[in-house]
Amino acid sequence: DAGVIQSPRHEVTEMGQEVTLRCKPISGHDYLFWYRQTMMRGLELLIYFNNNVPIDDSGMPEDRFSAKMPNASFSTLKIQPSEPRDSAVYFCASSLRTVNTEAFFGQGTRLTVV
Amino acid sequence: AQSVTQPDIHITVSEGASLELRCNYSYGATPYLFWYVQSPGQGLQLLLKYFSGDTLVQGIKGFEAEFKRSQSSFNLRKPSVHWSDAAEYFCAVTSGSARQLTFGSGTQLTVLP
Numbered sequence: 001d002a003g004v005i006q007s008p009r010h011e012v013t014e015m016g017q018e019v020t021l022r023c024k025p026i027s028g029h030d031y032l033f034w035y036r037q038t039m040m041r042g043l044e045l046l047i048y049f050n051n052n053v054p055i056d057d058s059g060m061p062e063d064r065f066s067a068k069m070p071n072a073s074f075s076t077l078k079i080q081p082s083e084p085r086d087s088a089v090y091f092c093a094s095s096l097r098t099v100n101t102e103a104f105f106g107q108g109t110r111l112t113v114v
Numbered sequence: 115a116q117s118v119t120q121p122d123i124h125i126t127v128s129e130g131a132s133l134e135l136r137c138n139y140s141y142g143a144t145p146y147l148f149w150y151v152q153s154p155g156q157g158l159q160l161l162l163k164y165f166s167g168d169t170l171v172q173g174i175k176g177f178e179a180e181f182k183r184s185q186s187s188f189n190l191r192k193p194s195v196h197w198s199d200a201a202e203y204f205c206a207v208t209s210g211s212a213r214q215l216t217f218g219s220g221t222q223l224t225v226l227p
Contacts, residue, residue, distance in 0.1 A: 004157075031213055043204065043217040056214065091157060095213070102148060103215055105157035 004106035006092050012112045018080040021109045024073055025094030033103060034067055034077050035091040043091075049075065082113045116141040118207050120218035127195050128226045135190040135221050137205030147188040148206040148215065149179055158204065164188065175199070200225045 005024040013019050025032045033048040047057040052069045060067070064083070069075040079086055089110050093103040117140045127133055139145055146165050150158040162173025169181040179190045188205060202222050206215040 033214060042219045045214045045216075048214050050213070093158075102160045102163055105150075105159075107155075107157040 004092055004094055004104055006090075006106035006109050008109060009107065010110045010112075012114065013082055015083055015113055016081040017113075018078065019082045019086075019111060019113075021077040021090050021092075021111070023075045023077070023092030023106060025075070025092070026104055027073065028096070029094035029104075030097040031095045031103075032069060032075050033093040033095075034075070035093065035105075037089040037091060037108070038087075046077070046090075079111075082111075084113045087111055087113050116145070116207055116209070116216045118205050118216055118218035120203075120205055120221050122221045123219070124222045124224070126224040126226060129197050130194050133190075133192045133195045133199070133223070135203050135205075135223070137188045137190065137218060138186050139188065139205070139207045140186065141207055141209065143209045145207045145209055147179075147181060148208075149173065149177070149188075149190050150204045150206060150217075151175075152202045152204065152220075154201075161190070161203075195223075195225055197225045197227065199223060 007022045030051055034046040035043050037043050046059045047067045049069045067077045089108045091105050091108045093105045095101050095103040119138045121136055148163045149161040151161050152158050161177050162171050162179055164171050164181045172178050177192050181188050202220045204220045205218040208215050
């Protein structure tokens with residue numbers, strides 16, 4: 001398996017534009033997580049899905065952020081409209097159903113909003 | 115709520131020296147504990163994990179960690195550091211009921227030649 005695949009790796013956009021980040025989890029994994037990493041706040045969980053259903057979105061900063069998982073092999077994180085303070089590295093991770101298993105991380109998308 | 119504390123923001127060691135990175139957690143239930151490593155521009159790679167059993171766990175790249183329930187700690191160790199170990203290290207915790215990981219703030223490791 002190629003691991004968790006995120007695209008794009010880098011994204012530079014202007015304030016006010018819509019940004020869509022993409023993630024393909026490892027095949028067979030039931031859980032998918034979106035994390036955001038910043039210098040100020042470290043690694044924060046934004047939202048996670050179980051079997052394509054959002055379970056906990058309490059980490060989503062505000063209504064400008066939305067996430068979907070239309071099928072087991074694809075998820076998106078959308079920011080509309082984007083703001084400079086959204087600049088961060090966004091990680092997607094996936095894990096198996098069983099409890100005693102780790103999360104596997106993608107290489108992240110570095111988002112810069114100017 | 116569960117939390118993880120990594121008290122050392124930055125540690126510098128010489129190549130060949132031993133290493134210990136500290137991690138303390140706060141969690142009421144039995145924790146599942148992890149150490150991840152992040153190289154610049156990369157994602158997080160799992161070094162090792164603890165769920166139950168032997169409190170000393172071995173991981174990849176020669177790392178080990180010891181779970182001490184009485185101290186709520188899960189410190190990471192390596193007897194002899196290599197230059198390629200320079201990276202940021204994250205301790206994380208979860209439990210059976212909470213699938214999401216809670217991360218510490220990370221410890222940046224610098225290795226001197």
